[in-house]
Amino acid sequence: MTTDFFQVEALFSEQEIDFRDRVRRFVQEQCMPVIVEHFDKGTFPLELIPQMAEMGLFGVHIEGYGCRKTSHTAYGLACQELGRCDSGLRAMFSVQNSLVMYPIHAFGSEEQRRTWLPKLRTAQAVGCFGLSEPDFGSDPGGMSTRAVFRGDRYRINGRKMWITNGPIAQLALIWARTEDGIRGFLVETSTPGFRATAIRHKFGYRTSPTALIELRDCEVEPGAMLPGGSGLKAVFSCLNHARYGVACSALGSAVACYETARDFAAEREVFGKPIAAYQLVQERLAIMLMEITKAQLINCRLGRLLDAGSVRHQQISMAKLNAVREAMKIARHARDILGGRGILADHHVIRHLCDLEAMSALEGTESMHTLVIGQDVTGIPAFY
Numbered sequence: 001m002t003t004d005f006f007q008v009e010a011l012f013s014e015q016e017i018d019f020r021d022r023v024r025r026f027v028q029e030q031c032m033p034v035i036v037e038h039f040d041k042g043t044f045p046l047e048l049i050p051q052m053a054e055m056g057l058f059g060v061h062i063e064g065y066g067c068r069k070t071s072h073t074a075y076g077l078a079c080q081e082l083g084r085c086d087s088g089l090r091a092m093f094s095v096q097n098s099l100v101m102y103p104i105h106a107f108g109s110e111e112q113r114r115t116w117l118p119k120l121r122t123a124q125a126v127g128c129f130g131l132s133e134p135d136f137g138s139d140p141g142g143m144s145t146r147a148v149f150r151g152d153r154y155r156i157n158g159r160k161m162w163i164t165n166g167p168i169a170q171l172a173l174i175w176a177r178t179e180d181g182i183r184g185f186l187v188e189t190s191t192p193g194f195r196a197t198a199i200r201h202k203f204g205y206r207t208s209p210t211a212l213i214e215l216r217d218c219e220v221e222p223g224a225m226l227p228g229g230s231g232l233k234a235v236f237s238c239l240n241h242a243r244y245g246v247a248c249s250a251l252g253s254a255v256a257c258y259e260t261a262r263d264f265a266a267e268r269e270v271f272g273k274p275i276a277a278y279q280l281v282q283e284r285l286a287i288m289l290m291e292i293t294k295a296q297l298i299n300c301r302l303g304r305l306l307d308a309g310s311v312r313h314q315q316i317s318m319a320k321l322n323a324v325r326e327a328m329k330i331a332r333h334a335r336d337i338l339g340g341r342g343i344l345a346d347h348h349v350i351r352h353l354c355d356l357e358a359m360s361a362l363e364g365t366e367s368m369h370t371l372v373i374g375q376d377v378t379g380i381p382a383f384y
């Protein structure tokens with residue numbers, strides 16, 4: 001039985017439900033059987049990427065160039081289903097769509113769109129988004145990566161840290177400081193001077209390939225710069241989509257943990273009866289369901305605000321903060337209900353818990369989103 005206490009499904013269109021169900025089937029049939037093994041090894045199931053492309057999962061924010069646009073709500077439901085299995089899968093989907101294809105479409109030249117969007121849609125190319133640096137994560141405006149125009153080319157120097165898809169990408173959208181402020185550059189990862197090194201020993205986002213990217217005198221043509229977007233405004237417009245994706249992914253993880261714990265509690269007998277019969281276990285399950293329901297309603301409303309083009313970034317901050325924070329609490333309740341088994345990857349809960357730890361940092365930390373809301377409430381920025 002699908003968890004939907006307040007009949008939130010009634011708020012989605014038939015097309016949105018159909019899209020979600022296709023992703024759900026893909027997750028159930030193709031992803032779930034392989035994910036524990038990949039989590040254990042810290043590898044990404046690369047063979048799933050062409051299958052995702054075949055299902056039309058890349059290019060969902062775009063109409064044209066062979067892409068079929070879905071609603072933001074449908075995108076959120078896909079993130080939820082992928083996140084229900086594994087956050088690394090969802091991250092691959094979100095980065096390709098929200099952080100690479102969307103900015104190329106929104107800020108790119110016609111030539112850039114024609115060159116890259118069909119390749120990204122069909123997964124002939126995987127993209128990554130290079131914003132964060134070793135010394136500038138929460139404060140991307142301080143970035144030290146520079147693109148200097150010399151002769152007839154830009155020369156890029158700098159380092160980008162924590163870059164999802166970085167080790168497997170053919171294309172990197174690198175944000176760098178120029179004479180005209182912060183600009184995005186489409187850099188082929190085979191360009192001399194570009195190096196992506198996989199970050200190892202990660203205990204969150206284990207399946208997701210994450211890189212440290214170093215750019216040393218990496219030269220690109222002027223045509224590599226996105227002409228339409230400059231400054232942090234362009235950056236944040238991409239992150240808005242991706243943060244909504246994180247909120248939905250965290251909700252998917254929470255649902256997976258809740259359903260695992262609910263089913264386990266019904267079967268596991270201790271002191272002669274199922275643990276579901278004990279009040280303390282029931283209290284946990286009730287709290288988990290209540291928080292899932294709140295997040296479902298917030299995320300659904302956020303999807304609709306995005307669809308209507310009337311969203312405020314503070315609303316996205318609240319949804320991301322709420323979904324990840326509550327999902328972490330739900331995962332901990334589930335871990336407890338499962339007893340010792342709660343730490344086994346094949347019961348899934350511990351995988352989600354580790355991934356949620358990473359999700360509380362990426363796409364803006366819990367503290368930064370709290371400060372965004374604090375500023376909205378008081379009118380006073382407390383970031384610095």
Ligand SMILES: Cc1cc2nc3c(=O)[nH]c(=O)nc-3n(C[C@H](O)[C@H](O)[C@H](O)COP(=O)(O)OP(=O)(O)OC[C@H]3O[C@@H](n4cnc5c(N)ncnc54)[C@H](O)[C@@H]3O)c2cc1C
Pocket residue numbers: 095129130131132133134135136137138139161162163164165204205210358361362363364365366367368371382383384
């Ligand atoms: C798995 C993973 C994948 C990622 N993928 C990408 C990607 O694809 N592309 C990309 O560009 N980046 C990516 N990131 C980077 C991510 O966005 C940053 O990690 C995040 O923005 C936080 O930056 P930081 O790690 O440098 O932490 P810091 O900014 O150093 O923050 C450290 C702590 O200080 C707190 N803090 C900072 N400033 C303040 C303040 N003013 N007031 C109160 N507290 C404060 C923070 O909340 C945090 O608790 C990824 C990160 C992870 C972990």
